[in-house]
Amino acid sequence: FKKAFIFDLDGVIVDTAKYHFLAWKNLAESLDILFSEEENEQLKGVSRVKSLEKILKWGNKTISEEKFNNLMTKKNEEYLSYVDAMSKEDILPGVLETLNYLKENDYPIALGSASKNARRILNKVELYSYFEYIVDGNEVSKAKPDPEVFLKGCELLAVEPQHSIVFEDSQAGIQAANNAHMTSVGIGDESVLSEADFNFKSFSEISEDVLKTLINFKK
């Protein structure tokens, strides 16, 4: 059998986390709720609905369903205005090299993201065709750390979870991969991602030798 790879999107392939941050910060401030990088960290990998629920909880606010939906729409519009200005220049360093290596060596690749905008972003940065399957926020009902998004990816790729490798930048995502007994690879801040089987600051650290190590790793 061949090992399979599942990539998270935001924070792994592209740095859209900074756009989520800007849009959530503006929204929180409009409600007089304090919002810093620290709060933002806790929204990584978390769905849009769950993110707004968390922000309201931090600010001790309750709002009507109508206001909730309006705020979500507004947040997404602002976020998409940043996304629509993206191009392939926004692919994070080292990502393309890894994707090309995996493609050339026929490793199955899927995307596993909480975002409902995943397809739009992949199109913008011209990476859509690299992924055999895309599992995103439109297809899953249980948020990371529930492994649903990654298990769906495995099912589509017809690979056992134990034989697949997940790249993630969020704590919830690493936990999701671990919960499914997949090999978890943290990309980013090691202090946040310490539960991962492997940690790298960015894909620039992931050489062909590193990929071979990941492929040969048995959990």
Ligand code: G16
């Ligand atoms: C991403 C981000 C989260 C964001 C979520 C929903 O997940 O990390 O911060 O809240 O998607 O995004 P959207 O509002 O676009 O549906 P991932 O799993 O790609 O890191």
Ligand code: MG
């Ligand atoms: Mg992410």
